[in-house]
Amino acid sequence: MPIDIDLMRLARISETVMETSSVKTLVFKDRLGSKASAGQFLMVWIPRIEEIPMSVMVSRREGHAAVTVKKHGKGTTALFEMDVGDFIGLRGPYGNRFTISTEFTNVLLIGGGTGLVPLLRLAVNITRLNIRCTLIIGARTKDEVIFEEYARKFLSDGKGKVIVTTDDGSYGLKGTASDGMVKTIGEERYDCVYTCGPEIMMKKIFEISKEQSLPVQASLERYMKCGIGICGSCCIDRWLVCRDGTVFDSNQLSRMKEFGMAFRDKDGQKLQYK
């Protein structure tokens, strides 16, 4: 009988990796999660505390999946504090995926913070198709740069390259991820831009791409309760991030009035991005 991905299953954390002082990767055995596509998410239950959508991180262990969490609110802090042997609940993977055309020869991936998670998964798939890949890792400061070593390892041997930007210039290129983008699109021709990270960053990347007529795919985030298209909490304009996304293309992004402008609070009130 096929497994119902909606039914919650428990997973035991088998390994943790501290990425920075506030970012941690949790690895656990989960066959369904290990097969998730780039852009999909798991609903992760932290018993008696929260249930939160988390992008699926690559794990090198067969049959394992991982999530990378930055401690921020109640739920993410509790997840961050979990250790080897602790249990979490899982539903999913849910949502659509980044799409790759076999016509592509060179693509640009731009991620900020834990937004890098789906992009690493995507980068692995892209390099397998012999498409060249440039990954921009954006961070505020040197201490917040994550996944650099890992990305450099599999983007070596002519498969691609990694560019690190920091807002304060403490490491790599000084400036934002979109500054890094402007520089690299002046030097190379790309077929497509993939992005995930803070929405203001993605909006900027979308606008630069539009000027250059570069197609974009962006993985968006909204507050979610159900993950399966029932509650409506994650709506952005006429779309639901959980079912119609998380990945949206240039055409959809250009029709969104709320992209980079507004989001909904837990009670459904529309708030403006500052």
Next chain:
Amino acid sequence: MKGEKQSDTLSVNVGPMRLRNPTMLASGILGISQDIFERLYNNNIGAIVTKSISVDPMKGYANPTIVPLGNKTYLNAVGLSNPGVFAFSHEIMRNKFVPIVVSLVGSSEKDFPKMISFLDSLNVIGYEINLSCPHVSKMGMEIGDDPEMVSLIIRTIKRHTRKPISVKIGIGSMDVVEISRVAVESGADMITAINTVRAMKIDVQSMIPVLSNVIGGLSGKAIKPIGIRCVYEISKVLNVPVIGCGGVSSWEDVVEYMIAGASAVQIGSILGNSDDTFFNRITSGLKRYLARKGIKNIGEIVGLAHRY
């Protein structure tokens, strides 16, 4: 408008509300965004019932708030999260063509005139009064089980609006027919039956209740036979339109509710497992059924089970 053509066979009168087909969005599902309402309407839904709106914004409970249980059955304790009547009235202010019924929830009769003052001048076809939420204290079922409060709230609302109101009832400690009778005698134009049924889910591996609120409401396929029974009992006795709700996932379910006595049928949880073609599939299924039976308008099947 595309919907007009089907008016011959599928249009229904639900009290003073005329809908192009008998499908309605159940309250609590996808109910906070005008853009989503328009998308559903363009996908051929008959009408929208919004999430229950309160005077002030409510954040609801922490997640998990919705637990899929398999077999198209769900458990939820969202906690009536909603943006409050002020923000919500702005949300639907530009509504031009979607038939919207606003669901209202309150903790005292004084809440309702306040909300109606924000909503009554907007393009809203009616109100549904949620007196049966099974998992929020002092709102919903605690009121629904108190006939004097039900009567006071309905009489108060009727003094403040000329729009039709439906009272949404659920499985509480009072008999569904008796509480419906109190609502109708106090002025309710319609009854919506039923709300979710109090239920619970425990994860046996961790030995922990899954919902943050521990107890919630059951919806989906498992409760459909209860909904059918309630619609049948209420519509057989009371002379007002009944709107069926609970576990509808196919056109056959819509037909079953209507034969039981429903004038229209609400659809909720199942939209979690569906796509944009859902309401077109329902309406074309209904049309084929009526054609096979030689029935000219779907209204003719309402309450056919009352013979038994």
